Amino acid sequence: MMFRSFTNKLLGAMQFVAGLALASMMLVTVADVALRFLFNTPVRGTYDLVSVALLVMVMFGIAPVILQGADIVIDLFDRVLPAGVLRVLQSISALGAFCAFLFIGWSMWGPARDAWLYGDRSLELGLPLWSYWAVAFVGLFGILWAALALLAARLKNQPESGERI
Amino acid sequence: MSSFALGLSGIGIMFALLLARQPVWLALAACGIIGNSILNSVSMTKFVTGTGVFDLASSYPLSVIPLFVLMGEVASGSRMSRDLFQAARVALSGLRGGLSMASIAASGAFGAICGSSVATAASMTRIALPEMRHAGYEEGYAASSVAAGGSLGILIPPSIILVIYGSIAEASVARLFAASMIPGLVLLLLYLVVAWVLAGRAVDAENQPKPSALERVKALLKPWHFILLFVSTIGGIYAGIFSPNEAASVGAFGAILIGFLRRTLDWSGLVNAIQASVRISCGLFLIIIGAKLFATFIVQTRLPDTLLELAMAAELTPFLIMALIVVIYIVMGCFLEGIGMVLITVPVFLPIVEGYGFDPIWFGVLVAVLVELGLITPPVGMNLFIIKAQSQTLDMARLFRSIIPFLIAPIILVALLFALPQIALWLPNLLF
Amino acid sequence: ETLKVSTFLPPKHAFNRMLEAWGQELSDKTDGELTVEIFPAGQLAPPPRQFDLVRSGGADVSVVLHGATPGRFALSELAGLPLVAPSAGSDSAITSRRLTELAPDYLTEEHAGTRVLWMAVTPPLMFHVKGFDPSNLESFKGKRIRYQGVVWQKIIEAMGASPVPVPPAETADAMAKGVVDGATFPFEATIPFDLAPVSDFTLTPGIASASFSVVMGDHAYNRLSDEHKALIDATTGPDRAEAFGAMWDKGEGAGRAFMEKGGVQVLALEQDKLDSLRQTLASVVEEVTQASEASGLPVSDFLNAYTK
Numbered sequence: 001m002m003f004r005s006f007t008n009k010l011l012g013a014m015q016f017v018a019g020l021a022l023a024s025m026m027l028v029t030v031a032d033v034a035l036r037f038l039f040n041t042p043v044r045g046t047y048d049l050v051s052v053a054l055l056v057m058v059m060f061g062i063a064p065v066i067l068q069g070a071d072i073v074i075d076l077f078d079r080v081l082p083a084g085v086l087r088v089l090q091s092i093s094a095l096g097a098f099c100a101f102l103f104i105g106w107s108m109w110g111p112a113r114d115a116w117l118y119g120d121r122s123l124e125l126g127l128p129l130w131s132y133w134a135v136a137f138v139g140l141f142g143i144l145w146a147a148l149a150l151l152a153a154r155l156k157n158q159p160e161s162g163e164r165i
Numbered sequence: 166m167s168s169f170a171l172g173l174s175g176i177g178i179m180f181a182l183l184l185a186r187q188p189v190w191l192a193l194a195a196c197g198i199i200g201n202s203i204l205n206s207v208s209m210t211k212f213v214t215g216t217g218v219f220d221l222a223s224s225y226p227l228s229v230i231p232l233f234v235l236m237g238e239v240a241s242g243s244r245m246s247r248d249l250f251q252a253a254r255v256a257l258s259g260l261r262g263g264l265s266m267a268s269i270a271a272s273g274a275f276g277a278i279c280g281s282s283v284a285t286a287a288s289m290t291r292i293a294l295p296e297m298r299h300a301g302y303e304e305g306y307a308a309s310s311v312a313a314g315g316s317l318g319i320l321i322p323p324s325i326i327l328v329i330y331g332s333i334a335e336a337s338v339a340r341l342f343a344a345s346m347i348p349g350l351v352l353l354l355l356y357l358v359v360a361w362v363l364a365g366r367a368v369d370a371e372n373q374p375k376p377s378a379l380e381r382v383k384a385l386l387k388p389w390h391f392i393l394l395f396v397s398t399i400g401g402i403y404a405g406i407f408s409p410n411e412a413a414s415v416g417a418f419g420a421i422l423i424g425f426l427r428r429t430l431d432w433s434g435l436v437n438a439i440q441a442s443v444r445i446s447c448g449l450f451l452i453i454i455g456a457k458l459f460a461t462f463i464v465q466t467r468l469p470d471t472l473l474e475l476a477m478a479a480e481l482t483p484f485l486i487m488a489l490i491v492v493i494y495i496v497m498g499c500f501l502e503g504i505g506m507v508l509i510t511v512p513v514f515l516p517i518v519e520g521y522g523f524d525p526i527w528f529g530v531l532v533a534v535l536v537e538l539g540l541i542t543p544p545v546g547m548n549l550f551i552i553k554a555q556s557q558t559l560d561m562a563r564l565f566r567s568i569i570p571f572l573i574a575p576i577i578l579v580a581l582l583f584a585l586p587q588i589a590l591w592l593p594n595l596l597f
Numbered sequence: 598e599t600l601k602v603s604t605f606l607p608p609k610h611a612f613n614r615m616l617e618a619w620g621q622e623l624s625d626k627t628d629g630e631l632t633v634e635i636f637p638a639g640q641l642a643p644p645p646r647q648f649d650l651v652r653s654g655g656a657d658v659s660v661v662l663h664g665a666t667p668g669r670f671a672l673s674e675l676a677g678l679p680l681v682a683p684s685a686g687s688d689s690a691i692t693s694r695r696l697t698e699l700a701p702d703y704l705t706e707e708h709a710g711t712r713v714l715w716m717a718v719t720p721p722l723m724f725h726v727k728g729f730d731p732s733n734l735e736s737f738k739g740k741r742i743r744y745q746g747v748v749w750q751k752i753i754e755a756m757g758a759s760p761v762p763v764p765p766a767e768t769a770d771a772m773a774k775g776v777v778d779g780a781t782f783p784f785e786a787t788i789p790f791d792l793a794p795v796s797d798f799t800l801t802p803g804i805a806s807a808s809f810s811v812v813m814g815d816h817a818y819n820r821l822s823d824e825h826k827a828l829i830d831a832t833t834g835p836d837r838a839e840a841f842g843a844m845w846d847k848g849e850g851a852g853r854a855f856m857e858k859g860g861v862q863v864l865a866l867e868q869d870k871l872d873s874l875r876q877t878l879a880s881v882v883e884e885v886t887q888a889s890e891a892s893g894l895p896v897s898d899f900l901n902a903y904t905k
């Protein structure tokens with residue numbers, strides 16, 4: 001049961017961070033607008049901050065979606081399919097998600113290394129881009145973990161992997 | 166295998182995976198990655214995959230999507246959709262099918278602050294469906310009016326579909342929003358007419374009070390907080406005060422403020438709204454990522470160019486080509502999810518459409534209407550699924566049958582857009 | 598043999614027309630053995646990824662905008678510094694040719710993994726503004742100006758205005774509504790982005806340019822027969838750069854006519870004011886060149902050769 005409890009803790013934390021990122025995206029933009037109206041000076045860096053917040057939200061928010069099976073499927077035939085077949089198809093989805101993100105992670109390694117080697121920087125604030133990639137890899141770890149947890153749950157035929165975390 | 170045949174097989178396998186219950190994003194991503202590897206090389210595929218995922222996930226123009234989702238979630242969590250439904254209900258009371266028309270009108274109004282059709286439909290189902298059931302409405306009719314009304318969420322601005330279209334077509338999002346406003350209202354009216362006509366058979370007897378004209382107007386002004394929110398945020402886009410991104414942020418923030426001030430929103434409600442927005446947005450981003458990988462593959466098979474060459478060889482008139490494109494969208498819309506459809510088709514069709522002298526803004530509105538139609542066409546219609554998911558007793562086959570008359574409305578609108586392009590182009594040209 | 602060409606520019610842009618013409622020439626001279634296939638409009642990758650796309654083999658040829666990846670093309674980018682141009686003039690035909698001529702000596706290292714086919718420098722971008730007289734440089738204080746790229750960000754700040762990043766397609770709307778008071782574009786771009794109806798004045802001369810490389814991946818070049826390699830070498834280089842620059846210069850004329858016809862007043866900055874602007878912008882030039890010099894690049898040699 002340690003596996004499940006670690007999974008829930010990890011993904012709960014990731015969902016929390018993703019929510020925080022969404023809230024900061026909103027607040028940064030509101031602050032920018034407010035300063036523009038009050039002092040007629042736009043904040044330099046809104047563009048960069050919103051982009052990085054979006055990256056955090058997406059990379060940390062996908063793992064809970066995968067674990068909860070909340071991604072959009074066309075479940076037209078669910079009622080006519082035998083439970084066994086359904087379970088096999090769902091296990092394939094979980095395995096497929098794991099493989100797809102494993103490939104994505106492998107693909108991200110090259111450009112991430114380039115960003116480090118070339119010292120690439122963001123356009124507005126000059127933030128080092130390798131730090132963006134580092135964020136993406138942390139999120140990716142959670143996504144892979146979630147896909148594995150989902151696969152384990154499907155294979156063991158546990159009802160739905162996630163109580164809503 | 167020629168790249169043309171490879172492209173066609175890719176599309177076929179993608180559909181097969183969808184029907185085999187694989188998540189939409191996974192079907193798209195898997196076919197994109199494998200197709201690209203066959204067509205080019207693994208190293209090329211790795212490059213477009215690694216950079217593509219990272220670039221989409223950190224794309225400033227796409228950040229408007231979670232922000233508009235958040236605005237809609239907060240508004241729905243703080244009972245704004247309920248207030249709208251009550252207002253529309255009083256205003257339309259006494260008319261045959263009044264509750265169904267009220268749910269369509271309220272969906273249209275809610276669509277004016279919510280960027281997603283699915284969110285609009287989900288929010289309105291919870292409120293309107295029980296009321297209609299209680300009033301003895303035939304269940305298929307009730308559910309399909311909510312499905313149709315909910316689809317207005319992406320045509321009446323703000324609209325996630327138009328944001329994505331704008332980022333592909335390099336078109337101004339503000340201009341696209343202005344262009345879709347009048348078509349959105351026209352579609353709202355068309356849906357109301359359909360609902361009214363159908364009510365003859367589906368509604369036994371209405372014994373509702375008939376309020377006076379003054380009472381009706383008063384009822385319409387009751388959701389003033391909604392009107393305030395709409396004018397001060399989405400209105401700001403048209404007035405040129407806000408970029409779409411700013412309007413979405415200020416709108417979400419304003420909805421939270423209003424919710425707390427009216428005590429219709431508390432801390433846990435806010436946390437729920439944020440978490441739901443993250444979940445919905447990340448589901449959308451998964452599909453955007455998958456569709457991008459798939460589109461990169463399809464573009465390189467030269468499938469679109471080949472199709473165009475075939476059309477040119479057949480010496481079709483521009484009008485026939487446009488008709489062909491519309492038919493392709495309608496057929497695809499029966500089976501595909503909207504965002505994926507836009508990401509795959511627009512890069513292909515837009516150069517053709519522009520080449521024949523059609524306006525890209527007008528085409529954006531046309532695409533939004535066709536995507537909207539796809540949301541309610543069986544067998545794969547996201548709005549139908551959403552409503553089915555929230556209503557245990559409803560039979561899917563009956564819902565499929567009842568929605569058919571509502572499909573007439575968007576088809577009439579498509580015809581109108583061709584006959585009178587000005588209904589899309591007049592407002593943006595006036596405002597900008 | 599088909600060369601896969603990627604650009605992030607719209608299908609009818611000068612770059613795509615020139616690459617098409619080049620492909621036609623290759624095909625004619627090889628009886629159709631060597632052709633090009635163009636994927637425009639960022640279908641394969643967005644602007645900052647075009648160079649790596651070619652390096653990784655995702656495409657054989659692509660157009661690289663140096664400003665999209667600040668720091669990666671530190672020497673090439675210097676061609677875009679404010680009020681820096683060859684003594685012969687700032688026409689694109691001249692600047693593009695000069696930069697291409699310098700490429701073998703100075704720019705191969707920052708293009709490692711690829712071969713430079715030719716370099717291109719835009720005609721200098723200028724201010725198109727609404728609601729104030731830009732020939733009075735003081736009036737820039739507190740204005741909001743749309744920009745793209747780090748150098749322009751610094752220029753606008755040095756002039757006392759606020760740089761605002763607005764996507765090109767949104768610029769006309771942003772100016773019409775007063776979200777920004779002006780924008781920086783070459784004349785040629787005013788037509789596709791429809792700036793004439795929203796601008797009152799254009800200030801000449803142009804201030805700073807954007808620079809590009811057209812590159813071919815080493816792996817793609819090595820894949821070709823010796824005969825085809827020789828043909829690639831013969832059809833690219835300084836002459837191609839000059840011809841391409843001339844296309845751009847012609848577009849400048851058309852853009853200027855478009856603005857004037859639309860009622861925009863084209864103002865020329867007086868000499869003394871131009872001198873004072875040059876002084877203001879000297880700090881920008883210094884900041885950029887010092888950063889590159891610090892990383893051991895032959896900045897002054899290169900600039901001397903470029904401005905000769």
Ligand code: NA
Nearest residue numbers: 276318321323
């Ligand atoms: Na909407």
Ligand code: NA
Nearest residue numbers: 498499539545
């Ligand atoms: Na459908």
